[in-house]
Amino acid sequence: MTGDAANAIEARGLTKRYPSGVLAVEGLDLTIRQSEVYGFLGPNGAGKTTTMRMLAGLVKPTSGSAIVAAGRPGSPESLARLGAMIEAPAFWPYLSGRDNLRLLARYCRVPDSRVTPVLKEVELAERADRAVGTYSTGMKQRLGVAAALLKAPDLLILDEPTSGLDPQGMAEFRDLIRQLGQGHRTVLISSHLLGEVEQICTRVGVISKGRLVAEGTIDEIRGGAELTVRAQPADRARQLLEEAVGADRVGLLADGAMSVRVDLGRSGELGQLLVMNGVVVTELRAAGRSLESVFMELTGTEAGE
């Protein structure tokens, strides 16, 4: 398959059946554009990690194909531009964090001078000279991200990076990932923690039982965002809103308020429109289904399961 240069990942019909007979991923089509932070959502056992393993070249697909960072998964072209942390990061326990990165730098032909900056980037520089065997889970996760960043990759694949962290560690890690996703870098992050994905990702895909069951922005996944508007005079407000977004997108709620199906980014614009036309706005708020309820519907599970 030939990939579109505007996409960091393009997978078509990706399927993995393990020798045990377990069908982990089935006919997965996935397109991740350059520079986006893409959240891969799904309950445990949905096929997220297997998909990431296939994209990183660790596991061979039973069928289907993929282009990852402009190369076949596992090829030198792809690996040169890919940084990945799949499941719990694994390191050589007798080496220090710094020496582990120096070792990986040799594999990748990256100069040793790159090690200290990435250790600083993940805030591990001060503890980098301790043996990895003595590291906490959070420190290992940070070192895992540092290892993934060593090649200054265009594409970063992170599989449940906050798994095993305490709440403070999770919050710090979210900030870190948000920083990493700024600029031209593409980030694919898997998680079953919906709040985490909601805060970090620009687009998400939901996988269940090995199949991609939904894909889009958070608002799109929630079935389109809704604004609840209460204003006086109500008729004038409804007329203005119908002109602005289309009559089919404005509905009347039982309590007299209006629901407007629209991109939430337009809420400020609509509020201003009403006010400038002499309408008194008493309520204007985002409403709609939570990501959690949509996730449960799509995957047939309890959220966070």
Next chain:
Amino acid sequence: MILAAFRAEWFKLSRRPAVWVTIGLLLALTLGIGYLVTYLVATHPPSARDAAELATLRPGLYPAALVSKALSNANTLDAIFALILGALAQGSEYGWGTVKTARMQLPGRLAILSGQLFAVTSLMLVATLLVFASGAAASCTIAVADGHSIAFASGLDILKGIGGEWLIFEFAAVFGFGLATVFRQSAMAIGLGLGYVLLVEALAFALLVRLGDAFKTAHELFPMANSQYLQNSFGQVGGIVGVVIAARSEPTATHAVVALALWIVGIAVLCAALDKQRDIL
């Protein structure tokens, strides 16, 4: 790519304490049993009756016998430690999950495997040189203590000896490495490897040769037999550890070198095939 992988693999092997503990133990046993205990027994015979017999051990401790003395343990003690080193070099990667970490780096699977094998080969050369250097130091010390001349074999003979020892080390290490690749762990690789090196091949063929000469010919293709032929080609010295083989016609050193080299290449190819087609979970 292979050079980058070799540099990484050597970085990790050379900094691993277990590697140097294993080599240190090998040297301690080689010197302790091969030189110190032998010297003490030869110089302090338990009875006058044994004195003449034990005195024959002494020439084997002098520098002139360095090569045959160093190789006298090659197929037993040295092979055991080399097998352990080879199994650890690969098996631990599966145990720690670092196979996955390494395979996500730049070089690609085959290059990394090649780098691993070259690093193990280099380590075996270091171990061989240490065995020879420590043996040379011990033999010189004993010669000085006995007032005996310090005269080594020719440089060429020593080089051949180093080459022979290195090849036996290398086969055992690659065998351990291969078993660890097959079983994806160290423990089973070391257990089965030691069983084979010390017992299985010798025992199986000791019985099979009774069924006909074809089995004797077949045995000449097997690795431990060829390690023994290569070891024997450097002569034998009397000693506590030295294995005494009844004099008989056996394949040449060239046959042994070719056979061992083929076994090494065969195991490397098997490892590459497994590594290439396997999923890394």
